[in-house]
Amino acid sequence: MIQIKNLTKKYGQKTVLNSINIKFEKGKVYGIVGENGAGKTTLFRCIAGLEKYTGEILSDFEILKNRLGLLLTDPFFFSKITGREYIQLLANARQIQLNDIESKNLFNLPLDQYASTYSTGMKKKLALTAILLQENQVFVLDEPFNGVDIQSNLVITELIKKLKATEKTVLISSHIFSTLAETCDEIFLIKNGEILRKVNQKDFSDLEAEMKEFSIGDRINKLELK
Amino acid sequence: MKKYFVLQYKMLNRKMIAFGIPLLLGYSLIPLAFFFLSKSLFSKTEFAGYLYVFLALGIISKTSEPKKNDFLKSIFSQRKYLIVRSVENFIWSIPFLTFLLYKEQVAFALALVLLSTFMALFNFRANTNFTLPTPFGRQPFEFTVGFRKTYFIFPIAYFLTFMSISVNNFNLGIFSMILVVLVCISYYTKPENEYFIWNFNLSPKDFLIQKIKTAITYYTWLCLPIIIGLSIFFIDDILFLIGFFLLSYVYLITTILAKYSAYPYEMNVPQGILIAVSLIFPPILIGVIPFFYAQSVKKLNSLLHDSN
Numbered sequence: 299m300i301q302i303k304n305l306t307k308k309y310g311q312k313t314v315l316n317s318i319n320i321k322f323e324k325g326k327v328y329g330i331v332g333e334n335g336a337g338k339t340t341l342f343r344c345i346a347g348l349e350k351y352t353g354e355i356l357s358d359f360e361i362l363k364n365r366l367g368l369l370l371t372d373p374f375f376f377s378k379i380t381g382r383e384y385i386q387l388l389a390n391a392r393q394i395q396l397n398d399i400e401s402k403n404l405f406n407l408p409l410d411q412y413a414s415t416y417s418t419g420m421k422k423k424l425a426l427t428a429i430l431l432q433e434n435q436v437f438v439l440d441e442p443f444n445g446v447d448i449q450s451n452l453v454i455t456e457l458i459k460k461l462k463a464t465e466k467t468v469l470i471s472s473h474i475f476s477t478l479a480e481t482c483d484e485i486f487l488i489k490n491g492e493i494l495r496k497v498n499q500k501d502f503s504d505l506e507a508e509m510k511e512f513s514i515g516d517r518i519n520k521l522e523l524k
Numbered sequence: 525m526k527k528y529f530v531l532q533y534k535m536l537n538r539k540m541i542a543f544g545i546p547l548l549l550g551y552s553l554i555p556l557a558f559f560f561l562s563k564s565l566f567s568k569t570e571f572a573g574y575l576y577v578f579l580a581l582g583i584i585s586k587t588s589e590p591k592k593n594d595f596l597k598s599i600f601s602q603r604k605y606l607i608v609r610s611v612e613n614f615i616w617s618i619p620f621l622t623f624l625l626y627k628e629q630v631a632f633a634l635a636l637v638l639l640s641t642f643m644a645l646f647n648f649r650a651n652t653n654f655t656l657p658t659p660f661g662r663q664p665f666e667f668t669v670g671f672r673k674t675y676f677i678f679p680i681a682y683f684l685t686f687m688s689i690s691v692n693n694f695n696l697g698i699f700s701m702i703l704v705v706l707v708c709i710s711y712y713t714k715p716e717n718e719y720f721i722w723n724f725n726l727s728p729k730d731f732l733i734q735k736i737k738t739a740i741t742y743y744t745w746l747c748l749p750i751i752i753g754l755s756i757f758f759i760d761d762i763l764f765l766i767g768f769f770l771l772s773y774v775y776l777i778t779t780i781l782a783k784y785s786a787y788p789y790e791m792n793v794p795q796g797i798l799i800a801v802s803l804i805f806p807p808i809l810i811g812v813i814p815f816f817y818a819q820s821v822k823k824l825n826s827l828l829h830d831s832n
Contacts, residue, residue, distance in 0.1 A: 347827075347829055348827075361829050364829075368722075374717040374720075376716075377669065378668070379665055380655055386662070387664040388723055390664075391720075391726075392724075393725065432723075
């Protein structure tokens with residue numbers, strides 16, 4: 299369980315997260331949705347302990363970050379490191395002994411090629427594979443479906459369901475509502491650094507319609523396309 | 525074209541300022557340091573000319589980064605692109621050329637001009653199908669990445685060791701060891717992305733110990749051919765050899781600690797000065813190492829969240 303109490307994050311004078319209060323439970327999948335710049339990534343970085351903040355983030359673990367797998371929107375790779383070495387590096391960091399990485403190559407990635415030569419989607423899949431092999435209890439996935447092909451999208455969706463079934467806590471941010479609707483138990487709507495509301499599964503379709511209306515409105519009509 | 529070079533000059537200045545070096549000091553001290561290092565190299569070995577050209581070409585090849593070249597090709601015509609690249613390579617070779625001419629090594633100077641111009645014609649695109657194997661895969665990343673970038677130095681170092689044995693010149697053998705340690709030290713000069721520190725479930729102290737252990741193990745592997753060769757053929761100098769080898773460990777450790785003591789930034793001028801002073805007066809390391817260690821623990825604490 300992770301409990302966030304009065305979490306506030308400021309960059310200088312600018313408040314990026316304002317008094318966030320959320321609870322994430324074990325064995326559940328949570329979606330975080332909001333416009334670009336709403337504060338989703340900052341919230342994830344605070345939970346991971348990559349940012350300083352005011353407020354509290356409590357968890358069942360002595361040090362949350364040591365049991366947390368973080369998938370960044372744009373994972374960073376060294377220029378001359380292979381996919382296999384990247385996985386090894388992240389496993390070493392958590393003292394995990396990895397045997398036979400090949401059999402765990404979920405997305406059939408060319409593991410002996412330099413990771414920096416991978417496409418955007420392949421990089422994301424490699425980073426996801428690496429955090430899955432770290433045996434984490436909490437997964438924070440920032441835009442896991444971005445740039446990923448449709449087949450892998452299906453694999454990731456099933457993977458999230460499997461993580462839920464094995465009692466992991468999963469936090470996802472995504473702009474692809476259908477995948478969130480399929481995997482999440484609850485979705486939090488974030489705007490200007492504040493949680494606007496929490497939406498339960500039964501109300502997902504209403505939220506989607508509402509977001510569509512809010513995002514699109516009559517903007518396209520204004521173009522007067524002929 | 526002129527704007528491109530003016531921009532490069534501005535970028536160099538910005539880098540120096542970001543590194544904490546006042547421009548006036550930078551433009552006077554860097555050439556001086558370059559001059560004395562070059563002089564020292566030429567006084568150490570008769571193969572300095574070869575090494576010097578090789579070193580210059582190594583630096584020049586760094587300007588042939590494919591993405592940058594693709595960008596230049598997209599904004600300049602083919603003719604202008606070749607001119608820009610040739611001039612750029614020539615500018616980088618000027619310090620080396622000047623010193624070679626000062627040493628009256630005209631043949632090497634000429635070879636450098638020709639080879640650097642020749643290199644402008646090539647785009648050093650990494651072959652995506654070829655991955656250079658390394659023996660360091662169990663503990664990535666510093667040595668795996670570093671070795672792949674500097675692999676060509678090691679045959680040179682081993683060749684120098686071989687030459688030192690053939691011509692019975694112990695100093696040349698020591699020089700080859702200096703070359704290896706400097707290359708290994710260079711693997712620890714740039715700070716890595718925070719994600720690769722954050723991921724460790726170790727305390728700052730254990731994190732640093734692990735980094736040092738890996739560095740020492742892999743450095744020893746790379747130095748082993750030199751140590752074995754020199755200890756067999758220069759048995760009378762074995763004590764000096766061991767002492768020097770141990771000292772190289774100390775400098776490697778100092779660099780690792782200095783790197784994390786500045787994290788997330790690159791090593792700054794005061795740290796550089798401390799290391800430089802320690803090269804002249806090694807006993808100062810007794811104070812420098814604990815200082816860097818304490819600073820490193822402090823800097824790493826925010827990412828590693830030490831529970832102790």
